[in-house]
Amino acid sequence: MTDTPRVTLAAIAEEAGVSLATMSKVLNGRADVAPATRARLEEHLARHGYTRRSATQRTEFVELVFHELEPSWSMEVIEGVEEVAHAAGLSVVLTVSGDRHAPGAEWIDGVLRRRPVGVILVFSDIAAPYREKLRSRGIPFVIVDPAGDPSPDVPSVGSANWSGGLMATRHLIELGHRRIAAITGPEDMMCSLARVDGYRSAMNAAGLPIDPELIRFGDFHPGGGEARARELLALPEPPTAIFAGSDLQALGAIAAGSAAGLRVPDDLSVVGYDDIALSRWMSPQLTTVHQPLRRMGEEATRLALRLADGAGVETLRMDLATHLVVRGSTARLET
Amino acid sequence: MTDTPRVTLAAIAEEAGVSLATMSKVLNGRADVAPATRARLEEHLARHGYTRRSATQRTEFVELVFHELEPSWSMEVIEGVEEVAHAAGLSVVLTVSGDRHAPGAEWIDGVLRRRPVGVILVFSDIAAPYREKLRSRGIPFVIVDPAGDPSPDVPSVGSANWSGGLMATRHLIELGHRRIAAITGPEDMMCSLARVDGYRSAMNAAGLPIDPELIRFGDFHPGGGEARARELLALPEPPTAIFAGSDLQALGAIAAGSAAGLRVPDDLSVVGYDDIALSRWMSPQLTTVHQPLRRMGEEATRLALRLADGAGVETLRMDLATHLVVRGSTARLET
Numbered sequence: 001m002t003d004t005p006r007v008t009l010a011a012i013a014e015e016a017g018v019s020l021a022t023m024s025k026v027l028n029g030r031a032d033v034a035p036a037t038r039a040r041l042e043e044h045l046a047r048h049g050y051t052r053r054s055a056t057q058r059t060e061f062v063e064l065v066f067h068e069l070e071p072s073w074s075m076e077v078i079e080g081v082e083e084v085a086h087a088a089g090l091s092v093v094l095t096v097s098g099d100r101h102a103p104g105a106e107w108i109d110g111v112l113r114r115r116p117v118g119v120i121l122v123f124s125d126i127a128a129p130y131r132e133k134l135r136s137r138g139i140p141f142v143i144v145d146p147a148g149d150p151s152p153d154v155p156s157v158g159s160a161n162w163s164g165g166l167m168a169t170r171h172l173i174e175l176g177h178r179r180i181a182a183i184t185g186p187e188d189m190m191c192s193l194a195r196v197d198g199y200r201s202a203m204n205a206a207g208l209p210i211d212p213e214l215i216r217f218g219d220f221h222p223g224g225g226e227a228r229a230r231e232l233l234a235l236p237e238p239p240t241a242i243f244a245g246s247d248l249q250a251l252g253a254i255a256a257g258s259a260a261g262l263r264v265p266d267d268l269s270v271v272g273y274d275d276i277a278l279s280r281w282m283s284p285q286l287t288t289v290h291q292p293l294r295r296m297g298e299e300a301t302r303l304a305l306r307l308a309d310g311a312g313v314e315t316l317r318m319d320l321a322t323h324l325v326v327r328g329s330t331a332r333l334e335t
Numbered sequence: 336m337t338d339t340p341r342v343t344l345a346a347i348a349e350e351a352g353v354s355l356a357t358m359s360k361v362l363n364g365r366a367d368v369a370p371a372t373r374a375r376l377e378e379h380l381a382r383h384g385y386t387r388r389s390a391t392q393r394t395e396f397v398e399l400v401f402h403e404l405e406p407s408w409s410m411e412v413i414e415g416v417e418e419v420a421h422a423a424g425l426s427v428v429l430t431v432s433g434d435r436h437a438p439g440a441e442w443i444d445g446v447l448r449r450r451p452v453g454v455i456l457v458f459s460d461i462a463a464p465y466r467e468k469l470r471s472r473g474i475p476f477v478i479v480d481p482a483g484d485p486s487p488d489v490p491s492v493g494s495a496n497w498s499g500g501l502m503a504t505r506h507l508i509e510l511g512h513r514r515i516a517a518i519t520g521p522e523d524m525m526c527s528l529a530r531v532d533g534y535r536s537a538m539n540a541a542g543l544p545i546d547p548e549l550i551r552f553g554d555f556h557p558g559g560g561e562a563r564a565r566e567l568l569a570l571p572e573p574p575t576a577i578f579a580g581s582d583l584q585a586l587g588a589i590a591a592g593s594a595a596g597l598r599v600p601d602d603l604s605v606v607g608y609d610d611i612a613l614s615r616w617m618s619p620q621l622t623t624v625h626q627p628l629r630r631m632g633e634e635a636t637r638l639a640l641r642l643a644d645g646a647g648v649e650t651l652r653m654d655l656a657t658h659l660v661v662r663g664s665t666a667r668l669e670t
Contacts, residue, residue, distance in 0.1 A: 094427045254618055
């Protein structure tokens with residue numbers, strides 16, 4: 001970095017005849033230094049190229065970037081990031097930018113100016129030129145990546161999407177369901193593909209046919225779940241169970257079932273994905289795949305801080321386990 | 336402020352023989368200035384008491400402070416703040432601190448060091464010594480205050496809690512209910528009291544007796560709603576309708592109803608409060624009082640930015656309207 005100070009703070013404190021603690025207070029903009037002393041010490045600092053910004057800014061924030069804020073889902077990631085940042089004495093800058101694949105072009109200028117300790121990106125990947133810019137400024141970044149397939153040299157924290165799809169589908173098969181549909185996220189997101197592959201493997205392992213009509217790609221919102229479920233339930237041979245791509249989609253699927261006169265779980269079983277905090281307060285309580293969103297936020301922040309400290313990090317890619325939580329929205333198929 | 340620069344940036348640019356634009360780039364830490372030039376210009380800036388921090392920091396962030404992050408509710412406020420901040424070219428620093436009444440003691444030191452353009456506090460009030468500290472540093476603050484009763488000189492954006500309580504209760508009375516219960520937030524929060532007073536006024540206006548047994552204070556979480564509803568439904572003469580203090584509480588009340596073998600709305604009507612995004616995706620869809628949380632975040636941020644600009648502001652207190660949204664969780668009492 002071009003503006004890294006060359007003289008240590010301790011040396012400047014000695015030169016100014018004050019303690020390192022006092023000099024540090026001035027550098028950090030603390031209020032408990034007399035104005036005259038502060039002015040004198042700031043001159044010493046400035047002479048050696050110390051600007052308050054380069055010192056305090058780099059130790060004060062982590063930046064968390066989303067392409068959209070979505071209740072429940074985003075909040076759990078935010079909570080995880082905030083907790084680890086707070087414990088490290090850091091604030092969290094929250095930025096919304098870009099689309100689901102990458103942050104917007106204006107973001108990169110902003111973040112280089114803001115100089116966070118580290119950046120947590122909730123995106124599939126980050127373009128190579130942006131990676132280079134962040135690296136050249138010494139700003140580490142980690143992708144929280146339930147959705148993506150980032151380059152191997154990009155630090156990321158994801159979760160076991162394939163296993164999640166497998167477990168959800170196997171559960172429905174064990175309940176006697178044969179016509180099992182999968183509604184998932186956009187087809188260009190790796191997490192969608194991984195979950196559907198898990199679904200396919202479970203169907204294959206049970207010797208069940210895979211009907212392409214029963215696999216639908218949508219978005220992760222309730223409206224997407226409702227629309228896809230409505231199509232599925234209107235098929236000549238509708239499914240008796242739906243594996244949804246998110247808890248929000250599952251809510252939409254349950255609404256579509258209600259509108260078609262079907263009760264969940266008696267007439268239609270629905271499995272969600274994520275296990276957001278509200279899923280156990282829905283009626284019926286959602287059977288769902290637990291994705292450790294909060295822990296993904298925590299681990300990503302810990303990884304970014306370790307990288308910021310220049311610590312050696314053995315693995316840049318971490319996939320946290322998912323597990324099935326069986327509640328009230330799935331039931332044995334009555335034949 | 337002790338470190339406000341005394342010489343204008345234009346004068347320093349002239350002294351250094353560069354354009355104001357170049358000088359501004361250096362001050363803002365932009366990358367597109369040659370290192371040697373930058374170093375020279377930083378010296379000029381430092382000599383006149385310009386540190387990068389005091390300039391860029393004060394134009395880059397608004398700080399949003401919660402005592403807890405709660406899915407749905409907090410996220411809607413965050414979205415409103417983020418949108419207005421983003422439009423103004425500002426980032427959002429998200430901080431979690433303190434209890435529901437006030438931010439923690441460590442927060443005030445942090446925010447004075449961070450120097451946001453303005454602070455949005457989601458708390459009932461802010462203690463006078465903190466107000467003074469923020470004012471003395473020229474950091475404006477606004478309370479987003481669905482919960483409080485702040486001092487008259489504290490800028491705040493709230494919503495019409497009393498009307499909300501009145502409308503919800505009147506709706507239930509119009510559906511023929513007579514035994515109507517109210518579950519609300521903590522008794523020491525003004526919003527709880529205002530809503531219950533609205534409930535009382537509606538009951539009085541309809542000539543209905545107010546049974547103190549039917550008024551319960553709890554917390555705003557689903558678990559609180561469930562516990563209070565369970566008590567109410569176990570009364571010798573249980574209510575046929577419940578006005579809940581939040582949509583989350585309403586979910587808890589519906590769960591308690593289910594556990595007691597009651598269907599909503601056929602056997603028990605439930606009105607929520609807030610109208611979070613998910614409330615129309617619940618089964619049944621929630622009848623609820625719409626609280627414009629997102630707009631409250633927006634207006635609070637606009638007010639903070641106007642104060643930061645030194646603009647005259649006519650009213651420091653703004654209460655946004657609430658309105659009733661009738662959906663599927665309330666029905667006519669069958670007698």
